[in-house]
Amino acid sequence: MDEQQQLDDDGEPTLEGCFAPDGTDLTLIESALQMTPGERLQAAQSMIDLFAAVRRAED
Amino acid sequence: MPKTELLGTLRALAAADVRFVVVGGVAAILAGAILNTRDVDAVYALDENNLARLAALLARLDAVYRDPAGRRIEPTVERLRTQRVNLLRTGLGDLDLLQEIGHAWRYDTLVPWSTWEQVENVRVLVLGLGRLIEAKEIANRPKDRAALSVLRHTLEMRRRKGLPT
Numbered sequence: 001m002d003e004q005q006q007l008d009d010d011g012e013p014t015l016e017g018c019f020a021p022d023g024t025d026l027t028l029i030e031s032a033l034q035m036t037p038g039e040r041l042q043a044a045q046s047m048i049d050l051f052a053a054v055r056r057a058e059d
Numbered sequence: 060m061p062k063t064e065l066l067g068t069l070r071a072l073a074a075a076d077v078r079f080v081v082v083g084g085v086a087a088i089l090a091g092a093i094l095n096t097r098d099v100d101a102v103y104a105l106d107e108n109n110l111a112r113l114a115a116l117l118a119r120l121d122a123v124y125r126d127p128a129g130r131r132i133e134p135t136v137e138r139l140r141t142q143r144v145n146l147l148r149t150g151l152g153d154l155d156l157l158q159e160i161g162h163a164w165r166y167d168t169l170v171p172w173s174t175w176e177q178v179e180n181v182r183v184l185v186l187g188l189g190r191l192i193e194a195k196e197i198a199n200r201p202k203d204r205a206a207l208s209v210l211r212h213t214l215e216m217r218r219r220k221g222l223p224t
Contacts, residue, residue, distance in 0.1 A: 024212045025093075032091040033216060038179040041065055044088045048063045048097060 063152030068099045070181045071151060075116040078104035080169045081185045082160055082194065087206065089176055090188045092213040094206055098153035102186075103139070104166040105158060110136045113156070120149040161194040174223050188214045189224045 018027050032040055065085060072079055081089065083100025103113055114136045124132040125146045132138075134145055134156075145156040159165045172190040175182055186194075192210050195203040217224050 024208050028093045037089045037176045
C-alpha cells in the first residue's frame with residue numbers, strides 16, 4: 001500500500017480521489033485513458049466475449 | 060447468442076468505403092469511457108453511392124433487421140434511404156445504422172465534430188465526446204441517463220489532459 005495512503009476510522013484506505021461524488025470510479029477512466037483506442041476496444045470486446053462464454057456455460 | 064465483433068464490424072464498414080461516423084457506446088469506449096456495449100452504432104451518409112456501398116456490404120454480412128416478430132427483413136438501398144433507424148443483426152454482430160442523432164444531426168453535420176481514430180489497423184471517424192454527451196442528453200432514455208455520469212467525468216479528464224473532446 002502506498003505510504004501516503006490515508007486511512008479512514010476503520011483502517012481502510014479512504015480512496016480519496018478514486019471516486020467522484022456521484023460514485024463514478026475515476027481510476028477506471030484514468031486507466032482507460034492510458035490505453036490506445038484499439039486497446040480500449042479490445043477491453044470492451046473481452047467483456048462481451050466473457051458474457052457470451054458465461055451465457056453458453058449456462059445453456 | 061449471436062457473436063459480436065466490434066472491430067470486425069468497423070473494419071468491414073471501412074473496407075467497403077462506407078462513409079459513416081461511429082457514435083454511441085463504441086464512440087464512448089474509444090474516447091476512454093468504461094461502458095458496456097453490445098453493438099456498433101453508426102450514422103451513415105445518405106448519398107446514393109454510399110447507400111449502394113452500404114447495402115452491398117450488408118448483403119455480404121447477411122444482415123437482417125432485428126425484427127421482434129422474427130420476420131426476415133433484409134436492408135436494401137430503399138430501406139436505408141427511408142428508415143431513420145435501422146437495427147440490424149449481421150454476421151459480425153448487431154449494428155445500429157442511423158440517419159441522424161441528437162437534434163437531427165446527420166452525417167455531414169457530425170463530421171466537423173468528429174476525429175479520425177486509428178483502431179488497430181482500421182481508421183474510423185468517431186464523434187467527439189462532447190457532442191456524444193449532448194446526443195445522449197437529447198435522447199434521454201434510461202440507458203443514456205445511466206451512461207452520462209461516466210461520460211461527463213471522462214470528458215473532464217480528457218480536457219485536463221489536453222485530449223480532443
